[in-house]
Amino acid sequence: MNKYNKTGDNKFPPLIQSPPLIRFSGIGKTFGNVKALSAVDFSFSPGECIGIAGHNGAGKSTLMAVLAGVFPPSEGVIETDGQACPHYDANTARLAGIRCVFQELSLCPNLTIAENLCVVHPRLSGPGWRKRARILIRTRLDEIFPGNTLTGNELVSDLTLTQRQMVEIARGFTETDVPVRLMILDEPTSSLDAHTAEQLLAYVRQATARGVTCLLVTHMLGEIERVSDRVMVMRDGCLVRVLPRENLTRDSIILAMGQHAEVSNAPREVRARMAREKGAGYEWALGPRKSVKVDAVPGEVVGFGGLAGQGQTDALLAIYDAAQRDARTRVAFVAGDRGRDGIFPVWSIAQNLDLRWLGKGGMSGSRNSETRRSRAGFLIDFAAARALVEAWRVKIGIRGASVNASILSLSGGNQQKVLFARALASNADLILMDDPTRGVDVGTKRDIYQLVRDEAAKGRTFIWYTTENDELTYCDRTFVFRSGSVTRVLHSDECTEEALLAASFEEHAA
Template identity: 40%
Template sequence: MLTHTSATTPAIAAGREPLVQVRRAVKTYGPTKALSGVTLDVHAGEVFGVVGHNGAGKSTLMRVLSGLDAIDSGSVQIGGVSTPAERGFPGVRMAYQEGSLALELTVYENIYLSSKSWIPDRRWHGAASRRAMARLDEIFPDHVVGPADYVDDLTLADRQMVEISRATIADDLRLLILDEPTESLSGSAVDHLYDYVRKLRASGHAIILVSHRLREVLSVCDRVAVMKDGAVVSTHAAGSVTEQDLFLAMGGEVAIQKTGNGARPTATDSSRPVCVKVPMTTVDGAATQIVAHKGEVIGLAGIAGQGQEQVLDRLWRRNGDVQASAALAYVPGDRQRSGILPIWDVARNLTITALPSLSKNGIRQTEKENALVAEWVERLKIRGGASAAITGLSGGNQQKVIVARAFASDADTILLDDPFRGVDVHTKAELYQLIKSEAQKGRTIIWYSSENSEMQHCDRAYVLRAGRVAGELHGRDISDERIISLSFAEAREAHA
């Protein structure tokens, strides 16, 4: 078992007072205790990682540190200030996992709203635009965002770039909080972000990184705190632990067993009925198609933004000569924008697509609805229960509800658009098992993931590049190496 480990970052070795000091912090929401006595220190000039399963209290702690939420007991002190002002603690900025941008406004208007103290009121349009582009260019040199672009028109990745850049535009920045910043970003954007994080650390800023991507956490952080059930259970020097150590500290023994290579499926019997056909072309222009048989789990792999989501959209809308099952269910990739119904509770969010099959002569049968909700809440261990407000759940538990909504319907084919973005390893293990068991019942699942390792849970995977099929992988041939190879191979090699 892991023990509490001391760290030796330069900021700590110098004996300086911690920039952030949290002592026995408790925060409750109704009957739920989100924080149950958190104690931690964060120093200037270090990158501090926070990991833990969904519902462990990570996002609540970050909201407390940003000044959005007040604790019920204990103390929080940042830079010597123990009571946040109206706009939060001085010098603290946060990039939120779910985003905090006003979708109906432009990029420069969003920057101005959150940075009025550093942008002059006179001719603010130009000043805000210049600030926005300068920071986007600095952090993400490959971006394609314009200052006059409306946020609602941006891709999820572009919105995340603006969200992160917005958080850094502050003349008094001392602490930058990044809550799952890379879940929507591609590989190059992730690298650029962490290069900027290291630059901030070198200039004496403190950075708190909350992420489920443990490899990234260990590569960029100086120390890592593990949270469980609303408390920090251990803190470690990043160089002294491995990903598996952190899994174990989070209580990940079961998840490790479930996600090991031994669980990878074998190829599906091609004699089963064909449920899905999507006409495509190969990277060198030849006609081909994406095919899925009854009971198959089909992956759409490759670098993000190469047409995977367009394939799902074609299926959902049945565009062109696409062949699909009569009954489809769709789990969207943008949970906040297209997934949850924020004014409803868990039960109504979960049952909305199943209502036709639960009604009789057009009349709702509440007993059946309640039974269905109880079954899925128990099956996926949805924290908070059926009557909880959907917006009060952690991101991972919200995602469980959205996935349950799809599988609780009578759909024969389930479309998954990067469904486990921002979900912890334990929740992922539960949902992988759900996909496997539902496929065994005869359901067909078409699954896009931005994480290549997740494709190893598929029967077959089509690797896409620039909207075309670069190759098809079967069973145990599905690997990070093969997917990457096909993603970058020359056309003649991919076709071969």
């Protein structure tokens, strides 16, 4: 029985035939000379889950921004409940019951969870508004993510990335004056572990059963396949195909996107085992009592797994600090929270990629070229810098803008590519990755997996925390975390979904 289907059969319940909630006719959107959307025709019906797939820069986020009223369309007509809306904007969308959880989180870090509710619900005012806001957000958090420990009084700046994602989603589903009729979820599970993502997907099916339309924009194609009634496939700003439920498979989505399946994830432990036998590599004792032991050797890809927020990122940061103090180790870090820890928002794409020119190489120095010291300081080889940036732009497929444009002109997935390219273009022997494929399309993930393997074959060491359990099969070994401790170490041939789940709930370290 499908867990999202209350009818007990093997088919999704038939959709209620009713007028479209929103209809797009010939919708286009341009930004200067860039055509982000072109002639999109689609109707969003009540009570269905629509998956939206496409590579980074395909136009998915722009389409959702138009639907949410953030951007007015440059051409075409939008209808709500059968009526044309010539001046469709954010207020029109709000009154139509459209809500959006964007990929880049919008919570105010200096406010509490409950106070953030007032940003989207101005009617929460007057005596006792904080209590009402706290009850409202707590109710939704408990409905969507049973077992969470949030009270509503926490400062957003003190939350983990996973907790902020949970709060953002719960806030989107809260109601005061206008009921939620259409919910846009843009990469909602990119910061969630497998268990929390399952809770959200179950709630999505419950919401659609109540008549709410849910739009799931994600690169997690397995999630689209499991919960969607239809899938919009976008490419280069166009809607190239709509896949119905009965013909929906992961391979059919990838094929419609014009991409291919990922590289083989066959284990490669021989080099790592030989290095370990020779005594080469790294060892770290982490945690307040130095009781968490992590080791790695040259050429090895080590994974960090387990439920989100169990100490994996803290372990990565501790390893980074230790490596920085060791003159023999060159280290690079790929941040998972790119908005807060990764990008420099006022810099260009090129400047964000090639930070090595700020000093003697350091974390982002080139493996093939160093800055030269002079009596006046450092001489920067701008030609070499431009060549490096262009090479990595092509190699990793950074799309959407000139390398001299602002980093914020890129989609979230393309921003993540810049951070990944910055690390691989460095002179680092040890590369730490904090959920690096968050918000990245399936084709780019395939390329990143291959790049990691190629660089590991050259002797570089990778430590890779990911919330996607499938990615851990690309690692030689996986350290599973719970409550800041390592409960089990799984080799690649042992790293099944069942073994990871069992280890994630173990109480004591192995």
